[in-house]
Amino acid sequence: MGEGIAPVLATDRRAALRAAALWLAVLAPFFYLTYGTANWLASLRSNVPNLAFGWERHIPFLAWTIVPYWSINAFYALSLFVNETPAAVGRLARRYLTAQIIAVACFIAFPLQAIFLRPDTDGLPGFLFDVLGGFDKPFNQAPSLHIALLVIIWDHWRGRLAGKTRMLWHGWSLLIGLSVLTTWQHHAIDIPTGALLGFFALWLFPASGVVPLAGFRLTNDARARRLAAYYAAGAGGLLVLCILETRASGAGLTLLWPALALAIVALGYAGAGPGVFQKRTDGRISLASRWLLLPYRLGARANLRWWTRRLPAAAEIADGVFLGRMPSPGELATYAAIIDMSAELPGLAVPGLAWRAFPSMDLLPVPAPRLREAVHAVEEARRHGPVLICCALGFQRSALVAASYLMRAGFAENAVAAEAQIKAAGRSVHLPFEAYAAIEEAAR
Structure with missing residues (x-):
């Protein structure tokens, strides 16, 4: 039997490499075209706002961290070629595409700019900053596409590595995440919003292959539709508060998290069903579900304690x-x-x-x-x-x-x-x- 399996695996591997090359040929131009367009549109505005906390001025500028910052580009391409089947390549590529489309849409609709001016830098860091400045402008901030892609790529590799290599990968990923601040490329609010986007892409295209919204049909159950409406109203209310509060302080963007959690639950009641929670038969839930729906689960825990406190x-x-x-x-x-x-x-x-x-x-x-x-x-x-x-x-x-x-x-x-x-x-x-x-x- 082993002799028959080997040719099949080799065929899948060759097909996966072809799929990776094709996807990269599409994704790379798409990224630079859309990212550059968002920058250009933001540059036409007379007053692009910024969201930065006062304490961020104490974040040191570390020129050498441009190296881990840049390394995500290599991992972006390499990750496409580290897959066993074309389906796995497609799943990763769709995660990339989801993050890029949503981030660029936010950059166009709500542009923000970084306000820190980097000091002159020479050597290899200086060269990398010069190359970065050739296409990257200070307008694409929240959600940080860099962080969103990091979450996707980190998740892609963590299950393929073991032992010390895996620990090294965790450390390097952390360094990439911190580098968005120490290179003065992003402000603090960009990180959690970027992470939220990355986990959403993981949730939308899970490793199990069961897409939570696949075959979605609006339910005919009146009670389910009513519950969906309640959760959708809660998500909409939080989104309105987020927009209003963000005008006063960047902290308002944190309301996006519970708003998204309630919106996902609303989809579950509307017809997507329990698959939106991504709970397996052994009781475990996916990493993306664990983080995306954490605000909702905290509310569910509080509700549990309240109603059963005397039982x-x-x-x-x-x-x-x-x-x-x-x-x-x-x-x-x-x-x-x-x-x-x-x-x-x-x-x-x-x-x-x-x-x-x-x-x-x-x-x-x-x-x-x-x-x-x-x-x-x-x-x-x-x-x-x-x-x-x-x-x-x-x-x-x-x-x-x-x-x-x-x-x-x-x-x-x-x-x-x-x-x-x-x-x-x-x-x-x-x-x-x-x-x-x-x-x-x-x-x-």
């Missing part, structure tokens, strides 16, 4: 089967397995603990196939020890699974009796009337 973490609804909220690390020792129905919260990796996730949107019905799979997972896990069925609060999604399990295992005759048994065990649940049919179907 026990979990209640035993049957022999060795518990129903509760998302557990804390200290509560995991009780269980052999976790059946997790939440999409928005990550699981916890603990040696010896089986974590099975069935990501589902909060406050919406769990699709029948997913509900049935979760019930089967409970049955299988129960053979190995105590099982916790959970979601964020333990009120609806996990309660559907728990009620279905009680019926299937013979502890309850119907959905109403299953719900009553759960409440008798001391767990408050909120199951809508229309959920009973789904429970009984999953229990069959």
Whole structure:
């Protein structure tokens, strides 16, 4: 079999190299054309504003850091050629393209300029600064395209390196990130906005290959559309505040983060589904999702603590089967397995603990196939020890699974009796009337 695989891998490799060369032939001219156009348009304006904090004047100018600053150009090209398949090349190229299009659009719509004048520099740093000044003007600031591309390239290499080489890569990437300040090319606000853009590109084209917005269709579920509207309104309100506050101080741009997080959640309810959270079956979430949706997850954690503050973490609804909220690390020792129905919260990796996730949107019905799979997972896990069925609060999604399990295992005759048994065990649940049919179907 190995003899047959080798030619296939070699063919994929040659195809990947051709794809990399073609993409680079498109991306490089596109970058210089669009970047230069944005600079030119900004130069035509009579008054281009800037966003710089007073403390930034204490950042030293380190001429030698132009070397790591410039090195990202080499990694930009090289990264395209370090892929195993044409699909991987295309994924990286689309990440590049996403970052470049969004950044350039921001440079044209809201140009900003760097206000620090660099001192004269000679030697190799001087030469590199002269070359940079030949096409780069001080107008393309937030979001920093340099930082956005760094996030993409750093992520591309970190999974391909190991040991000391990987640590060296982390250190060099950090140096590239700091160099945007020590070369006086950017101001501080450009860094978090650039990082946000980079993570958005990673989120939009994830390594799993499952694009979160692929096949998006507007949902017909009235409740889902209403929730999508609420989150979209929150995102829009934060965006308006961001624009208004940014006129007074650069700190207003920080509101872009929670605005983007709410917008992504709105897309999930509008029809994209739980895939926007990028949660895997083992409970882990992607790096991009972890950072992009952090403001939303902090709110979800606060909501969890508030609504369950007077309730026990979990209640035993049957022999060795518990129903509760998302557990804390200290509560995991009780269980052999976790059946997790939440999409928005990550699981916890603990040696010896089986974590099975069935990501589902909060406050919406769990699709029948997913509900049935979760019930089967409970049955299988129960053979190995105590099982916790959970979601964020333990009120609806996990309660559907728990009620279905009680019926299937013979502890309850119907959905109403299953719900009553759960409440008798001391767990408050909120199951809508229309959920009973789904429970009984999953229990069959």
